[in-house]
Amino acid sequence: MEGSTLIRKIHMVCPLCDRTHEVEERRRIATITIKGDKVSYEERFLYCVNADEAENEFVTGSMANENLLNARNGYRVKHGLLTSDEIVAIRENYGLSQVDLARLLGWGEATISRYESKAIQDEAYDTMLRLIKDNPLAALEFLKKNADKFSAMKRLEIRSKIVEKLDTYGKEFLSRQAFEAEYASFDTKCDSNGFALLNIDKLEAMISYIAEKVSHLYKVKLMKMLWYADSLSFKSSGLAMSGMVYRHETMGALPIGHYALMNLERLNVKEEACGDYDYMLHIYPTLDMDYSILTKADKKILDAVVEKFKDYKSKAIIDYMHEEIAYTQTGQGDIIPFSLAKEIRDFL
Ligand SMILES: [Zn+2]
Structure with a gap:
């Protein structure tokens, strides 16, 4: 009773004196x-005013639970552990159930459920x-590591809930990771990548640089221009510019991972409707792109590629590329080696 504060009075049947009267609800600091x-x-x-001093206090079941939770949270705070409310907040931020977060x-x-209600983690x-x-x-x-704990559908659902929480940096990181994964088997310098390892910062700068100078830049045309830039760079210095690996496809040279490439968060790519059911990817410059990663020689090559192809339609640049030795001497799906790519017709 001493050192406690009255919260309110409740009119109820008192289990201590068996009478109906005003019972006091009180709070105090306990140890x-x-x-x-x-x-x-x-x-x-x-608190019952009518009962003996030795036995004049009682708690309801929910009060007892709450007191215990408070005591355990007191321990958590003292030891720098997350409180049960903080654990609930983490889970709710991701929109996950207790079972899903535990998995x-x-x-x-049952682990999360226990941490949110009683046990100390x-x-x-x-x-x-x-x-x-x-x-x-x-x-x-964690989702990748514990993927086998979920059905494929559930995994996708949880993944999209987590992705929703990503900030710009997180999205950028994720889009790069997806593109880099395509190049996992090209981690050494060789004829396939023009003796240059994939450099995403540089590639993004190359694409934005081209987009600044070509007003109607679509994906097919951009892919050819990148191949020409890499090939010219290899021809003049023995090193490709971007580190991408290109395959011989019907539409000419196409870099490995080109879908993931177009999804890079930092690129400024817009889908434009084309007919009723289709769309084209229109590439625009990125507003705050840092071009300092491009050397003078790189810019000279990119300028030459822009000057040569800026007015070409997609079909025209495909036809032009089809005449290259790198294309005529490789087959469908083959990687185009830079030793062949350097034989391109000169336009520097
Ligand atoms: Zn009483």
Whole structure:
């Protein structure tokens, strides 16, 4: 009773004196020992003025639960662990159920439910929760690691919920990762990549640079212009510019991973309707692109490619490329080696 504060009076049947009267609901700071440690917390209780001093307090079932939760959260705060409310907030931020978050982290199904209601998490579990707290990319890593815990449909659903939480940086990182994955088997300098490793920063600068100078730049035309830029660079210096690997396709040279390339978050690509059911990808310059990654020699080559092809329609640049030795001497689907690419007709 001493050191407690009155919250309100409740008219009820009192289990201590068996009478109906105003029972006081009060709160105070209490201490409890958890895991051998003394913890202070706020406790709520009911008080009967009619009963003996020795036994004049009681709690309802839900009050007892709440007191215990407060005590455990007191322990968590004291030990720098996430509180149950913070764990709920992390889960709700991703829009996940308790079972789904537990599976995502590779834990037993009931683990999150227990942490949100009663049990105190181990430090290792706490660290994992903090990892994903403000970092959807880390959450995606867990999803990859524990993919087998979900059906394919459920995995996609959870993935899209996490991706929704990505900021610009996260989206950019993810789009680069997808493109880089296409080049996993081209991690050494060789004839296929023109003795240059994939350089996405440079490639983005090349594309935006071309887009600044060519007003109607569509995907097919851009792909040919990139091949010409890489081939000219290899011809003049023995090194390609972007590090991309190109295949012989019906429409001419096409870089590996070109779908992922067009999805790079930093590129300014817009879908434009073309007929009723189709669309074309129109490439625009990126507003704040940093061109300092391009050398003087790179720019000279890009300028020459722009000057040569800027007024070509897609069909015309495809026809032009079809005449190159690199095309006539390779077959459908073959990688076009730069040793052949350097035989292009000169226009520098
Ligand atoms: Zn009473």
